[in-house]
Amino acid sequence: MALDSASLAFVPVALPMATSTPSHASTSAPRRMGSTASVAATALAVGAVVGRGSVARRATAVKKKGVRVVEGKEVPWNLFSPKAPYKGSCVSKxxxxxxxxxxxxxxxxVIMDHGGSVPYIEGQSIGVIAPGPDKKGETPAKIRLYSIASSSPGDDESNKTVSLVVKRVVEVSGKGWCEYSNVPQGQDAEFPDAEKVYRGVCSSHICDMNAGDDVMITGPTGAEMLLPEDPEANMIFMATGTGIAPFRSHLRHLFHDKVSKGNFKGAAWLFLGVPYSESLLYDEEWKEMQAEFPDQFRYDYAVSCEEKCEKNKINGEMWVQHKMMQYSDELWELVKDPKTHVYMCGLKGMESGFAECFQERVEAEGMVYAEFLKKMKKDKRYHVEVY
Ligand SMILES: Cc1cc2nc3c(=O)[nH]c(=O)nc-3n(C[C@H](O)[C@H](O)[C@H](O)COP(=O)(O)OP(=O)(O)OC[C@H]3O[C@@H](n4cnc5c(N)ncnc54)[C@H](O)[C@@H]3O)c2cc1C
Structure with a gap:
């Protein structure tokens, strides 16, 4: 491993271990919250957890509202349900x-104000309810989940904001697959000649927001992408597009925020895949982080429509796994290390990219890939969130 973090001081990072349960699976059972007072009381209890103090470590037999125990630690959980969402506001977009x-x-x-009422920890998601109409005409629309892109203190470290990174979903007939249309022909200003234009219901709602606009928030939820508790753990982050969200949350916690900066002793390596260099996300933030923490943080990206890779037998483009193959000796040593957690977020199919990268290595050492993966999952160091 090229990263040397031995000289850094140890301060425990009391974060819950991840489970292998897909985070979005849990959102299907919305709960109506009680009175405003009980919501506040719950938020207070969760606030103690988020503060990572001794309260977070206390064993509790009582099932608390708005809290779930994950690997023995309490995490904020569905404080706000789809039937009783929190009304926040857009700070900036x-x-x-x-x-x-x-x-x-x-x-x-997009930065949203939650007034301190929607505490969350790094790696969780929130739901957003658009006014609609939804695909079948429902108003308001059904919730859409978004991975949180800020660390728990929020971008301004006030503990009152949550940030998302959202791709505007647009499909135009003749320019990619489009089976549905919610914009009549000739009425889409950007594509007046298109027979069919489909604009995503919730992503358009979020990407069209202005400062001061209301936003209906549910959650927080999700335990799949949480950080490990061990401050000496290593992390390999594989992101495609907006899959960068949970990793921005993690990396700001590890390397940026006043409350947590300096606590982390391990190494983190981010691989980001995007179609064009114009699509790179938070590139400057990563470069600044790398300059400040050269022994602990590495950052590489694959720009699929601009870089070629002969290892890609499908279309010769450079995808995240092909970029990773350039460092396969170092990465394989890391992947084998029981202290290393691998995280993938973004496009479906990322897991096959991981296999493409490491299956041969696994087999060359006399192991069966399926068994190796099973062990990684059992050890809770293989985390996937794709959509
Ligand atoms: C855990 C999780 C985390 C996520 N995190 C992020 C994130 O950080 N950033 C992000 O941008 N997204 C994220 N997403 C995706 C997000 O939840 C939404 O799915 C996305 O924004 C699209 O929602 P939309 O309402 O804009 O699109 P929709 O209106 O829901 O359309 C989505 C697709 O459905 C198709 N469709 C349209 N009409 C119909 C119809 N009548 N019947 C069937 N299909 C139709 C369209 O072709 C379109 O591609 C995440 C998803 C999950 C599950």
Missing amino acids: ETITTKTALVNWETCH
């Missing part, structure tokens, strides 16, 4: 990509 040949080129970073 910024388009963070530049136009490319793709109709769905736009990705936005």
